[in-house]
Amino acid sequence: MNETTTPTATPTAPTEAHERTQQLLPWLVNGTLEDAERQAVEEHLAACAECRGELAATREAFAAYSAHLPPEVVMAYAEDGDAAAYPAPGEAGQPRMLERQLVERHLEQCAGCRDDVEMTRESLGALAGESGAADGASSAVATVPLQRGGGDSADGDEPWRAAPAGPVVTADSAFSPAGSRWLPFAMAACLLFAVVAGGGWFMDNERLDQRQAEIEALQDELLDARAAVETARAAAGTGGGEAAAELARYQRDLEELTAEMEGLAGQLSTEEGRVAALRDQLASADTPAIQADPSFANFMLDTTRGAGDGTEAAEFGGDGPLVVTITDDGSGLVGEGEQVTYRILDAAGDAVAEDSVTLKRDGAGLPYLGIVINPSRLPSGDLTLQILDGEDELNRYPLRLR
Amino acid sequence: MRDFLAGDLEAVRVVDGWLERAASSYRRRLRNQWDDVLQDVRLEVTRLLRDGKFRGDSSLKTYLWRVTCHTCLDRLRSRQRWTMVELDPRTVDDEVAAIFERPQEKVWSAERDLMIRVLAQMGDDCRHLWSMLIDGHSYREMSEETGVSEGALRVRVLRCRRKALEVRDDLLAS
Numbered sequence A: 001m002n003e004t005t006t007p008t009a010t011p012t013a014p015t016e017a018h019e020r021t022q023q024l025l026p027w028l029v030n031g032t033l034e035d036a037e038r039q040a041v042e043e044h045l046a047a048c049a050e051c052r053g054e055l056a057a058t059r060e061a062f063a064a065y066s067a068h069l070p071p072e073v074v075m076a077y078a079e080d081g082d083a084a085a086y087p088a089p090g091e092a093g094q095p096r097m098l099e100r101q102l103v104e105r106h107l108e109q110c111a112g113c114r115d116d117v118e119m120t121r122e123s124l125g126a127l128a129g130e131s132g133a134a135d136g137a138s139s140a141v142a143t144v145p146l147q148r149g150g151g152d153s154a155d156g157d158e159p160w161r162a163a164p165a166g167p168v169v170t171a172d173s174a175f176s177p178a179g180s181r182w183l184p185f186a187m188a189a190c191l192l193f194a195v196v197a198g199g200g201w202f203m204d205n206e207r208l209d210q211r212q213a214e215i216e217a218l219q220d221e222l223l224d225a226r227a228a229v230e231t232a233r234a235a236a237g238t239g240g241g242e243a244a245a246e247l248a249r250y251q252r253d254l255e256e257l258t259a260e261m262e263g264l265a266g267q268l269s270t271e272e273g274r275v276a277a278l279r280d281q282l283a284s285a286d287t288p289a290i291q292a293d294p295s296f297a298n299f300m301l302d303t304t305r306g307a308g309d310g311t312e313a314a315e316f317g318g319d320g321p322l323v324v325t326i327t328d329d330g331s332g333l334v335g336e337g338e339q340v341t342y343r344i345l346d347a348a349g350d351a352v353a354e355d356s357v358t359l360k361r362d363g364a365g366l367p368y369l370g371i372v373i374n375p376s377r378l379p380s381g382d383l384t385l386q387i388l389d390g391e392d393e394l395n396r397y398p399l400r401l402r
Numbered sequence B: 001m002r003d004f005l006a007g008d009l010e011a012v013r014v015v016d017g018w019l020e021r022a023a024s025s026y027r028r029r030l031r032n033q034w035d036d037v038l039q040d041v042r043l044e045v046t047r048l049l050r051d052g053k054f055r056g057d058s059s060l061k062t063y064l065w066r067v068t069c070h071t072c073l074d075r076l077r078s079r080q081r082w083t084m085v086e087l088d089p090r091t092v093d094d095e096v097a098a099i100f101e102r103p104q105e106k107v108w109s110a111e112r113d114l115m116i117r118v119l120a121q122m123g124d125d126c127r128h129l130w131s132m133l134i135d136g137h138s139y140r141e142m143s144e145e146t147g148v149s150e151g152a153l154r155v156r157v158l159r160c161r162r163k164a165l166e167v168r169d170d171l172l173a174s
Helices: A002-029 A035-047 A049-065 A071-080 A100-109 A111-128 A133-142 A180-197 A206-238 A241-284 B009-024 B027-050 B060-080 B094-101 B109-120 B124-134 B139-146 B150-173
Strands: A087-089 A095-097 A300-302 A322-327 A339-345 A351-358 A367-373 A381-389 A392-401
Touching (some): A002 A035, A002 A049, A002 B150, A035 A049, A049 B109, A049 B124, A071 A100, A071 A111, A100 A111, A100 B109, A111 B009, A111 B027, A111 B060, A206 A241, A206 B027, A351 B027, A367 B027, B009 B027, B124 B150, B139 B150
Parallel strands (some): A300 A322
Antiparallel strands (some): A087 A095, A322 A367, A339 A381
């Protein structure tokens, strides 16, 4: 009896398992299979080389269907619409071109890339639109005799160099100034900002500009989110559970944005006090500059050697912006990708600057924190750089600015 | 540039202002990462200028704009990359694990261009189905959304996968 049943069952089961596995692979990759399905697929994969090949093919399909225009193409297209100038490596070192027609077809179909192009055009407009003192100063900086590097740099080192050379920011730029379509909302945001800041407009400080821009951007997002909620609410009235779920998602987004905006308004109020104090200090002090003392300025901090070790100070080249690199000794300052807060304290121990920074890895794979500190934002005298994980202090380093 | 590297306050202020303006339009999408990206830009600019990488092929302002935009777009791209699930190491051998560990960001630019060309030849149906996949929808959710039975949907997705790879192979052959 066994001889009659076994031959019919054996060839059928593997074929079904193959088909079932191969059909489920896309959802294995995107992580949405239920536990039982996932376990069955993984067990089959472990024993089936053919299906492992199918898994690799599925992954390649993910790469194809999630393709986006590279940053170089987005920038070239935003710059002058001529993305045909974008070079890509071809055979025998000959450049290959991503044709304009292809770029435009992709843009027709990809909302994300269209948004990227739009933002990049706005970025151009933002620089082209600046005026007054900034323009005068920019000329001064741009016309300084240029230094040349000691050797050729690889494309990978400076990928943006692949874009066509030539002036970008022109007075007759075809692109609109940044956010012109949001002008009415931006004005409303400015009003909100003015109320919250309570006269902070007169404090010439970059942080205030920054907060203002953040509030404007959030105002845009709030408007979008509110519109989405209205649309979803209308759909929920006539639609089923899916529409109601969508409405709930949009409402959560709206609540998050509102909370974020309220947080920013609070920060703005705090900034105002700090700006006032800084302004008083700057008005009464000599022009501050980073002290040339290598034991305090432009040094590389190293948690393995303790604070204030300035042996590598020369690397940062004189009195430029204070570039602080804090290397981890591998014992785990924080986990990779985690954010820590750094705070600058004045001589009295009060915080005069604060920001967050993400732990990264350098080319050798060693973790580090990289911080650039603009001296114009700091009071002169003895300072302390404090590194925090939440409210827990990880380390502190002495600084001095004169 | 020399003034900036020398720490001249006005030059630092001007350059920092350019960087912030250039990056400002990306703030909406980068949201809470924006400050971090801007800090990356400052570090990169300081490094490039200090190392003499700026050669004067364009104005300094243009150069800094490119560095800023590239950094911001690159960060947005890294956010868009879909995340693959990890397989259980107890049931999967090294060969499969290697497939999953292959870093997406190390795809060659030539391959990246090829993917753009492949995508341009795919029909709207396939693009729609796979965009839902990339967005992390289960096949049940996709079935409900498209009104196609689960079995038929899985077959369609598989067919679209095969079609994409056929197009890729044709392009490579040509």
